[in-house]
């Protein structure tokens with residue numbers, strides 16, 4: 394196909410645009426940074442899609458979502474937030490490397506070139522918006538009129554689609570900059586990475602290291618003392634566990650739980666008081682709360698396996714369950730779980746945490762804790778289980 398060329402009416406005219414020389418703005422620097430940025434974005438994308446489907450599975454998948462490994466969501470969501478944070482300095486470095494392209498003259502050389510520039514505009518805008526909304530979500534700040542999760546999810550496909558297109562379009566340039574970069578013994582080219590490029594790459598690496606080390610401790614226990622910039626300190630909170638929504642914020646008070654009973658609706662419905670629940674066979678499990686916002690922390694939970702409560706109500710082995718909280722009005726007052734979670738022996742209606750009865754903030758009198766489950770579905774202040 395012959396490209397259609399635009400011809401400037403003034404062929405010799407070039408406005409006084411800045412000119413850029415030097416290899417920090419060349420294709421190889423763009424490729425060096427782009428490779429790591431691409432890996433961060435793809436990691437963020439895959440873990441994010443996983444998180445989305447664990448929270449909102451298509452109906453055919455509800456009963457086959459894996460409830461193991463118990464730490465699975467903790468790892469994937471920790472990676473999601475860590476790779477997203479690392480992508481921020483990488484993206485800034487990449488944009489700085491390529492911004493001279495904004496002053497290209499003529500701005501558009503052909504239809505194909507126009508389309509390519511348009512796709513890059515979409516790529517830059519969607520990745521910027523994606524990282525911005527994600528970062529603000531980690532601090533629970535939503536200064537926009539749209540629902541965060543749906544928009545963040547939809548935009549992720551736009552970002553990754555335009556990234557793959559960008560890589561495909563640039564494949565020859567990428568390959569070329571690596572071919573020239575690898576001097577062979579028979580072809581002793583000068584070292585393409587002078588001290589300028591090496592310092593630049595080292596500085597970007599240091600920035601990525603700094604933002605990662607000061608935030609990853611929110612999910613990675615051994616680094617928790619370095620967690621200076623993370624939204625949560627994993628050992629701050631009642632019973633050595635952070636609280637995402639306090640009882641006060643959820644409108645739960647001592648009077649709303651007085652006379653509390655657990656209602657189990659099913660083929661053989663029944664009710665239990667707290668002492669009756671405590672008298673049932675208890676199980677202790679070490680499971681993390683892994684918040685979608687990136688922090689996570691293990692707790693030792695004790696309570697009654699949900700499957701025992703369901704069996705008692707005459708539920709079938711394939712039954713799904715709806716969990717209803719005393720909390721009214723919030724987004725997290727109701728959750729559902731498929732059979733794989735409901736039958737997992739580690740899925741508990743927990744009554745205590747780290748050896749003490751649950752505090753109000755952690756969901757007193759009873760909450761759900763299940764393995765490999767996003768924190769938002771670990772419903773607190775449970776009052777009702779409905780066999781579906």
Ligand SMILES: Nc1nc2c(c(=O)[nH]1)N[C@H]1C(S)=C(S)[C@@H](COP(=O)(O)O)O[C@H]1N2
Pocket residue numbers: 634635636637638643682683684685718720723725726754755756768769770771772773774
């Ligand atoms: N009823 C109810 N349950 C809830 C929430 C809520 O707002 N309301 N927040 C959820 C979220 S987002 C998380 S991360 C976990 C946090 O549990 P924790 O506060 O005990 O650490 O509880 C979940 N359970």
Ligand SMILES: [Mo]
Pocket residue numbers: 637683684685686768769
């Ligand atoms: Mo959460």
